[in-house]
Amino acid sequence: MKTHQFEVIVVGAGGAGLMAGLYASKTAKTAVISKLYPTRSHTGAAQGGIGAALGNEEEDRTEWHTYDTVKGSDYLGDQDAIEFMCEEAPGIVYELEHMGLPFSRTAEGRIAQRPFGGHTNNETGVPVRRACYAADRTGHMILQTLYQQCVKNNVTFFDEFQVLDMIVVNGKAAGVVTIELATGELHVFHAKAVIFATGGYGRVWEITTNAYANTGDGIAITLRHGIPAEDMEFFQFHPTGIYKMGILITEGVRGEGGVLINDKGERFMAKEEYAPHVKDLASRDVVSRAMYLEMKNGLGIGGKRYLYLDVRPETVNKYAALDGRTNPDGTPYTVTADDILSRLPDIIDFCKTYLGVDPVVDPMPVQPTAHYAMGGIPTNVKGEVVIDKKNTVMPGVYAAGETSCVSVHGSNRLGTNSLLDLVVFGKQAGVNAAEYARGTDFQPLPADPAGPAREQLARLRNSSGAERISTIGTEMKAVMFDHVGVFRTEAGMTEAVEKIRELKERFKHIRLDDRGTVFNMELLNAWELGNLLDIAEVTAVSALTRRESRGAHARDDYPERNDKKWMKHTLAWLQEDGVKLDYKPVTFTKYEPKVRVY
Amino acid sequence: MQVTLKIFRYDPEKDKKPHYDAFKMEAEPTDRVLDLLEKAKGYQDGTISFRRSCAHGVCGSDAMRINGMNRLACKTLVQDLGVNKITVEPILGLPILKDLIVDMEPFFDNYRAVTPYFINDEPAPAKERLQSPEDRERFDDTTKCILCGACTTSCPSFWANDQYLGPSAIVNAHRFIFDSRDKGAAERLAVLNDLFGVYRCHTIFNCTLACPREIQITQAIGEVKKAIATGKLD
Numbered sequence: 001m002k003t004h005q006f007e008v009i010v011v012g013a014g015g016a017g018l019m020a021g022l023y024a025s026k027t028a029k030t031a032v033i034s035k036l037y038p039t040r041s042h043t044g045a046a047q048g049g050i051g052a053a054l055g056n057e058e059e060d061r062t063e064w065h066t067y068d069t070v071k072g073s074d075y076l077g078d079q080d081a082i083e084f085m086c087e088e089a090p091g092i093v094y095e096l097e098h099m100g101l102p103f104s105r106t107a108e109g110r111i112a113q114r115p116f117g118g119h120t121n122n123e124t125g126v127p128v129r130r131a132c133y134a135a136d137r138t139g140h141m142i143l144q145t146l147y148q149q150c151v152k153n154n155v156t157f158f159d160e161f162q163v164l165d166m167i168v169v170n171g172k173a174a175g176v177v178t179i180e181l182a183t184g185e186l187h188v189f190h191a192k193a194v195i196f197a198t199g200g201y202g203r204v205w206e207i208t209t210n211a212y213a214n215t216g217d218g219i220a221i222t223l224r225h226g227i228p229a230e231d232m233e234f235f236q237f238h239p240t241g242i243y244k245m246g247i248l249i250t251e252g253v254r255g256e257g258g259v260l261i262n263d264k265g266e267r268f269m270a271k272e273e274y275a276p277h278v279k280d281l282a283s284r285d286v287v288s289r290a291m292y293l294e295m296k297n298g299l300g301i302g303g304k305r306y307l308y309l310d311v312r313p314e315t316v317n318k319y320a321a322l323d324g325r326t327n328p329d330g331t332p333y334t335v336t337a338d339d340i341l342s343r344l345p346d347i348i349d350f351c352k353t354y355l356g357v358d359p360v361v362d363p364m365p366v367q368p369t370a371h372y373a374m375g376g377i378p379t380n381v382k383g384e385v386v387i388d389k390k391n392t393v394m395p396g397v398y399a400a401g402e403t404s405c406v407s408v409h410g411s412n413r414l415g416t417n418s419l420l421d422l423v424v425f426g427k428q429a430g431v432n433a434a435e436y437a438r439g440t441d442f443q444p445l446p447a448d449p450a451g452p453a454r455e456q457l458a459r460l461r462n463s464s465g466a467e468r469i470s471t472i473g474t475e476m477k478a479v480m481f482d483h484v485g486v487f488r489t490e491a492g493m494t495e496a497v498e499k500i501r502e503l504k505e506r507f508k509h510i511r512l513d514d515r516g517t518v519f520n521m522e523l524l525n526a527w528e529l530g531n532l533l534d535i536a537e538v539t540a541v542s543a544l545t546r547r548e549s550r551g552a553h554a555r556d557d558y559p560e561r562n563d564k565k566w567m568k569h570t571l572a573w574l575q576e577d578g579v580k581l582d583y584k585p586v587t588f589t590k591y592e593p594k595v596r597v598y
Numbered sequence: 599m600q601v602t603l604k605i606f607r608y609d610p611e612k613d614k615k616p617h618y619d620a621f622k623m624e625a626e627p628t629d630r631v632l633d634l635l636e637k638a639k640g641y642q643d644g645t646i647s648f649r650r651s652c653a654h655g656v657c658g659s660d661a662m663r664i665n666g667m668n669r670l671a672c673k674t675l676v677q678d679l680g681v682n683k684i685t686v687e688p689i690l691g692l693p694i695l696k697d698l699i700v701d702m703e704p705f706f707d708n709y710r711a712v713t714p715y716f717i718n719d720e721p722a723p724a725k726e727r728l729q730s731p732e733d734r735e736r737f738d739d740t741t742k743c744i745l746c747g748a749c750t751t752s753c754p755s756f757w758a759n760d761q762y763l764g765p766s767a768i769v770n771a772h773r774f775i776f777d778s779r780d781k782g783a784a785e786r787l788a789v790l791n792d793l794f795g796v797y798r799c800h801t802i803f804n805c806t807l808a809c810p811r812e813i814q815i816t817q818a819i820g821e822v823k824k825a826i827a828t829g830k831l832d
Contacts, residue, residue: 036651036659039744039745040649040651040652040658040659042651042652044656045652045654045657054725094722094724094725094726097726098726099716100718100774100780104734105729105734107731109729110725111726134741135738140656140742141741144741144743148714151710152713152716211651211657212650212652213651247654350654353673354628468641468644469644470636470639470640470641513644516609516645518611518696519647519696521639522639522647
């Protein structure tokens with residue numbers, strides 16, 4: 001076992017972790033630990049854009065971005081946090097540009113912006129160009145740019161180190177325990193402050209846009225330390241994943257004028273019961289539900305579980321004309337095949353590779369796919385982790401990015417707000433953790449800080465049952481996709497909770513083939529599955545208990561939002577005998593809850 | 599269809615030298631090679647070790663030799679290979695650590711050597727630095743790099759001498775050299791105008807064929823060579 005000492009430890013090296021590392025390392029001795037090489041992080045898969053009211057293409061205002069985000073959250077987002085994020089947005093996008101991020105450009109040489117779901121001109125209700133983009137690889141550019149800046153600034157990295165545990169002494173952070181994948185050796189990182197930037201947990205579901213690495217490690221670790229997880233029932237299903245594979249097709253496709261089409265050839269989002277005003281550019285929860293209902297009504301393509309996303313120029317131009325869509329200069333909006341190619345090159349590549357479909361010639365078969373965790377480790381706007389309904393801060397523990405719940409997304413996140421969340425709150429966590437570290441001493445390390453992690457690994461390694469982790473994982477993903485997915489019912493979720501508990505029991509009787517120490521990826525995968533099972537249980541119980549429909553949490557049996565009873569954040573604690581729930585109030589500033597219509 | 603997946607195996611804790619294991623399985627023509635690896639690992643032999651994450655060709659974790667060609671396992675479908683016998687081996691020119699996992703550090707050392715970051719010490723404006731769409735397009739191709747290493751480890755010059763910076767490092771230098779906002783071109787061109795810089799490239803085109811992002815790598819290297827020779831960036 002090796003021991004290192006840093007003032008600030010950042011766990012995770014996606015957008016939030018790199019931003020936190022960049023800022024913390026300016027004033028504190030900092031290391032970034034990541035189970036992947038930093039540039040492998042899932043931020044790199046984000047496509048469409050980062051939201052900021054720059055007004056480069058047409059009039060836009062920060063207050064509109066704020067209101068759209070509040071509305072998108074179905075009023076569950078904390079309004080002080082949303083105001084903060086949207087006000088920070090223009091400045092932080094310029095900061096990224098100054099770091100060299102190669103945004104696409106307008107004719108005047110400014111950062112190009114495109115429409116995205118739920119982002120509107122609040123006066124006209126028409127979609128507004130707010131998503132700052134770099135073709136359809138905005139996340140890739142953010143991840144690369146931030147890593148480049150870390151190289152420039154000599155940020156210390158421990159690549160391919162898997163975090164296993166947090167060390168807590170006197171109720172404060174004292175460091176983390178990790179395993180070096182190349183050697184299997186445990187490393188203790190003694191620290192004053194720990195920032196979790198460990199990303200999402202979409203691997204709980206069968207069809208997902210998420211990477212294999214998205215196993216919610218930070219949430220699982222904090223749950224095991226008695227820290228609650230907030231609003232876990234709210235998990236976003238992105239409307240457009242490649243059929244059967246779940247690979248993300250950016251909302252930017254619809255931003256460029258693409259439309260969803262059912263088996264009858266109808267552009268169904270325009271129906272009165274869905275989103276007659278903004279149609280295909282409604283919020284993601286609304287679109288995913290509409291797709292689900294279309295398929296349920298037998299209007300999936302050929303009666304199957306998919307619909308078409310059509311971005312062929314003739315289709316785009318037809319519906320743009322019907323909608324009266326115009327360019328910023330007032331001329332009618334039209335596109336050519338070359339425009340589509342230049343704005344959505346990666347989407348076209350994915351479709352050709354995985355479907356043999358060229359989207360300029362044929363429509364893309366798509367289905368809703370598990371995408372983004374609105375919930376996570378509860379934090380305040382400073383990135384500090386808060387552990388109860390009174391928002392009591394746990395000293396030295398921070399979280400940022402998808403793993404956290406500030407909450408800026410409430411029950412449904414708007415597209416482009418995840419990349420914004422990463423950089424805004426990654427920076428906050430980095431700055432504030434470093435400042436905290438300056439004013440505090442190291443907590444003494446316990447006698448055997450790696451003890452619990454070592455025991456946990458030993459249990460997995462030495463377990464001599466007959467269960468394969470791949471079988472348990474497959475069963476978990478299936479039951480969660482079927483019953484804790486786009487639409488939910490009491491019976492389905494009850495079944496899911498029972499099934500997850502059964503799987504947790506069976507997980508105690510696994511058998512691993514790999515007994516080695518060098519790159520024992522099977523051991524790592526088993527540990528990750530343990531995290532996913534804990535998170536699945538917390539998610540299913542939180543969802544089962546919330547008897548209303550709000551944002552991404554849609555129930556057949558309670559179809560209405562119920563502000564009287566449920567305008568509150570869920571806090572879930574993982575205990576030996578199950579999940580304990582409590583609730584905390586939503587923060588309001590000036591936006592009164594209204595019925596949500598798009 | 600029935601396929602046989604033959605996997606290069608080497609466990610430094612057990613094996614004196616590498617060997618191959620073959621796994622038979624049912625596969626769909628549209629399965630990714632990564633899906634087959636996951637199936638073999640998940641249901642037949644949990645010791646098979648490889649890196650992977652995004653599973654759709656954007657994170658760069660799973661570059662490997664598939665039937666002799668450098669490819670991403672998640673971006674190669676069974677039907678792309680046209681045969682039902684599939685051999686997967688680690689990429690060449692980097693030390694093998696276990697099975698398909700190689701030591702990427704020498705690769706990243708080369709990346710870091712070309713100052714792969716934006717350099718412009720002039721005070722930034724209040725808003726964005728302006729850049730015309732044409733100037734932005736000038737380096738678009740090389741912004742696509744995901745650092746998977748497929749190009750560098752397909753290059754005979756790199757196999758012959760790993761001091762050669764390799765195509766990927768040059769691609770990442772190109773991305774900044776031709777960015778109209780960047781002021782570090784001279785510094786980078788000096789690094790590349792070296793015995794182990796661009797002149798080790800003998801335009802074999804393996805890199806261009808290997809790139810899963812379809813970056814025109816040989817062309818980018820040629821543009822850097824020309825910039826060194828002429829002292830001009832155009």
